[in-house]
Amino acid sequence: MHELDQVFTALGDGTRRAILARLSLGEAPLSEVAEPFDMSQTGVSKHVRVLSDAGLVQVTKRGRTRYCRLVAAPMKDAAAWLETYQGFWNDQFQALAEHVERDA
Amino acid sequence: MHELDQVFTALGDGTRRAILARLSLGEAPLSEVAEPFDMSQTGVSKHVRVLSDAGLVQVTKRGRTRYCRLVAAPMKDAAAWLETYQGFWNDQFQALAEHVERDA
DNA sequence: AATATAGTCAACTACTAAGTTGACTATATC
DNA sequence: GATATAGTCAACTTAGTAGTTGACTATATT
Numbered sequence: 001m002h003e004l005d006q007v008f009t010a011l012g013d014g015t016r017r018a019i020l021a022r023l024s025l026g027e028a029p030l031s032e033v034a035e036p037f038d039m040s041q042t043g044v045s046k047h048v049r050v051l052s053d054a055g056l057v058q059v060t061k062r063g064r065t066r067y068c069r070l071v072a073a074p075m076k077d078a079a080a081w082l083e084t085y086q087g088f089w090n091d092q093f094q095a096l097a098e099h100v101e102r103d104a
Numbered sequence: 105m106h107e108l109d110q111v112f113t114a115l116g117d118g119t120r121r122a123i124l125a126r127l128s129l130g131e132a133p134l135s136e137v138a139e140p141f142d143m144s145q146t147g148v149s150k151h152v153r154v155l156s157d158a159g160l161v162q163v164t165k166r167g168r169t170r171y172c173r174l175v176a177a178p179m180k181d182a183a184a185w186l187e188t189y190q191g192f193w194n195d196q197f198q199a200l201a202e203h204v205e206r207d208a
Numbered sequence: 209a210a211t212a213t214a215g216t217c218a219a220c221t222a223c224t225a226a227g228t229t230g231a232c233t234a235t236a237t238c
Numbered sequence: 239g240a241t242a243t244a245g246t247c248a249a250c251t252t253a254g255t256a257g258t259t260g261a262c263t264a265t266a267t268t
Contacts, residue, residue, distance in 0.1 A: 002118050009116030012109050013226090017185070024192060031244060041245075043227055050225090064235040064244045072192035079186040081121070086183070088128060088176035117256090135214060147257055149215075154255090168214045168265040 003055075004081060007074045010054035015039070016047050020056065023070035030059075030066045107159075108185060111178045114158035119143070120151050124160065127174035134163075134170045 010016055019033055034044035048068055051057040055074040060067045114120055123137055138148035152172060155161040159178040164171045 004121070005116050005118055007116075008112050011185075012111075012113030012116055014106050014109055015226095017108070020189070024189065029244080039226095040228065042229085042247090045245075046226070061245095064233095066245065070189075070192060072189045072196055075186050075189050076193045079183060079190070081115075082179050082183040082186065085124075085128065085174075085176045085179050088174060089180045092176055119256095133214080143256095144258065145215075146217090146259085150256075165215095168263095170215065 003074065004078060006054040007056065007078045010050050010056055011078070013047070013050075015044075016051055019044070019047060019051060019068075020070060023057065023068055027067050027069045030068060033068055107178065108182060110158040111160065111182045114154050114160055115182070117151070117154075119148075120155055123148070123151060123155060123172075124174060127161065127172055131171050131173045134172060137172055 015037060018037075022028065022033055022036070030045060030048065031041065033048065034041045037044055048057055048059065052059055056071055058069045058071050060069065119141060122141075126132065126137055126140070134149060134152065135145065137152065138145045141148055152161055152163065156163055160175055162173045162175050164173065
């Protein structure tokens, strides 16, 4: 599976994006990451695994606790891929604006 | 399903990213979009449907032909979401660089 | 009118994803 | 040593995804 496949797929889930948002506030044990969600800890653990496989989270075991840490680097590639289309969303907005103007 | 869920999920597949790349060269009939892929046209059609549901492609029927057109606008939101983490991937790269330097 | 082309639709297979529960392991704490 | 806490693992259910094929619809072409 391509790296971008994993990263984009990992980001395509609200729970996982929320986990990343939480981790952007700092490292946290899995139990703390799981706490806000109406979901079993095992369920959250699976989401963390998806993020970890995509390289977006690093899990470190200290004692009986697993600390989760955000690793933003892979997002850079995803953002770079998106930016190759930046011209298009600008152009298309302009094209739409001109079209509206023509109608007016 | 949240818009970002659909957009990121749509982008999490190499075939679909390739379709978008093709459409960035200009509007094309479905048959032409499907041609380079080692997959049935129905299969490609399903991918186009996913892209269309995410708002990334607009399909227009003219005669018996369905023309597919790139709509980049939803990528803007995805890019904006990613950019909120831009500071992290820069910081983390810097942290890594400093760490390497400490070791040297 | 006959035929070819563009594409959909329904039905099916195989696989993956999201979530659960219950039992288990490993580490802390009293 | 007994018990509580952090987390995994395996097994399972449910639902969704990726892909196929064959029959069908609609539009062009000759």
